[in-house]
Amino acid sequence: MCAMGDTANLTDITGEWVFGPENKRNPHPVYHRIRAAAPIWKFDDFDDYLLTRWEDCQEVLRDPRWSSDPSHAPMPEDDFRAAFEGAGVRTLLFMDPPDHTRVRRLVSKAFTPRTVEKLRDHVGEICDSLLADLKGDEPFEVMSGLAYPLPVIVICELLGVPVEDRHQMEGWSSDASRLLDFSMIDEETAMKGMVAAMQFINYFNGLFEARRSEPQDDLLTELIKAEEEGDKLSEEELRSIVLLLFVAGHETTMNLIGNGVYLLLTNREYVMPMFTEPLGWLMLGGAAFWLGVGVFWMSRLVKVEV
Numbered sequence: 248m249c250a251m252g253d254t255a256n257l258t259d260i261t262g263e264w265v266f267g268p269e270n271k272r273n274p275h276p277v278y279h280r281i282r283a284a285a286p287i288w289k290f291d292d293f294d295d296y297l298l299t300r301w302e303d304c305q306e307v308l309r310d311p312r313w314s315s316d317p318s319h320a321p322m323p324e325d326d327f328r329a330a331f332e333g334a335g336v337r338t339l340l341f342m343d344p345p346d347h348t349r350v351r352r353l354v355s356k357a358f359t360p361r362t363v364e365k366l367r368d369h370v371g372e373i374c375d376s377l378l379a380d381l382k383g384d385e386p387f388e389v390m391s392g393l394a395y396p397l398p399v400i401v402i403c404e405l406l407g408v409p410v411e412d413r414h415q416m417e418g419w420s421s422d423a424s425r426l427l428d429f430s431m432i433d434e435e436t437a438m439k440g441m442v443a444a445m446q447f448i449n450y451f452n453g454l455f456e457a458r459r460s461e462p463q464d465d466l467l468t469e470l471i472k473a474e475e476e477g478d479k480l481s482e483e484e485l486r487s488i489v490l491l492l493f494v495a496g497h498e499t500t501m502n503l504i505g506n507g508v509y510l511l512l513t514n515r516e517y518v519m520p521m522f523t524e525p526l527g528w529l530m531l532g533g534a535a536f537w538l539g540v541g542v543f544w545m546s547r548l549v550k551v552e553v
């Protein structure tokens with residue numbers, strides 16, 4: 248792959264800055280600039296290309312020559328992150344077929360559209376109870392009062408985590424979710440994330456035992472039971488999928504709610520009319536999704552020369 252376009256006026260933009268915290272606050276102007284000048288662009292300071300066009304991204308994401316598996320780019324031994332590799336957590340996010348296909352098929356047996364649909368009304372009730380303290384013009388902390396606890400409560404209920412254990416999950420989930428930025432974090436953050444992931448895993452090992460001896464009507468029991476043609480999820484796969492459900496489902500939804508509310512409050516003139524349009528809610532959801540989920544890039548590694 249080679250860089251495409253006029254990179255001369257992009258010399259002030261480094262990879263470190265693009266993937267760093269400052270740009271994360273609002274990455275769209277920079278993406279727009281890069282797309283206009285060089286839609287396929289190679290960073291000077293990183294050995295990475297940035298693709299900014301929908302078609303190019305689609306092509307790479309669908310092409311099996313590109314991989315989600317970080318083992319295709321092993322860390323140098325003197326990089327602190329090398330110490331965390333092979334820590335016994337291998338999530339769907341970092342797998343390629345055929346492993347991905349196999350695990351995904353087993354998980355889909357337990358995590359069905361029906362499982363999610365069953366939650367619909369109850370999610371509304373949880374929202375109502377979290378918003379019960381919202382009064383008139385009094386300030387309300389959206390992040391700690393709604394965006395942060397809502398996904399954790401829903402995922403806990405879905406999996407069958409006892410109510411009294413939920414508060415532990417919140418801290419573990421947000422610390423462990425920093426590991427999703429693995430290539431960009433410092434040693435202290437990585438260590439904190441790994442400790443949280445291990446505490447999480449220890450906790451769930453206990454819960455797996457409990458569900459094996461006494462099955463319940465929850466996703467954890469379904470994941471343990473999930474079987475196809477004699478194939479089951481291994482212990483490592485079970486742990487990894489539960490960790491992923493928390494980390495992927497928590498951080499993303501929290502950002503969507505927080506940034507969605509911000510969008511609503513800062514763009515009233517565009518947003519308010521949407522409430523009265525027939526498809527307004529859908530448009531609002533779409534706008535909040537694209538502007539506010541906090542997933543600003545997806546990475547793939549090349550397995551063979553392309």
Ligand code: HEM
Nearest residue numbers: 339340351402491492495496497499500503540542545546
């Ligand atoms: C606004 C909400 C969400 C956004 C923006 C989002 C975004 C993403 C993205 C971009 C990926 C693909 C990553 C890649 O292939 O490199 C992904 C995968 C995944 N997400 Fe989400 N997600 C959201 C909510 C959730 C929720 C609520 C859950 C579960 C409770 C979840 C579970 C997963 C899982 C299990 C995968 C891996 C799927 C696979 O590889 O087959 N996500 N998500």
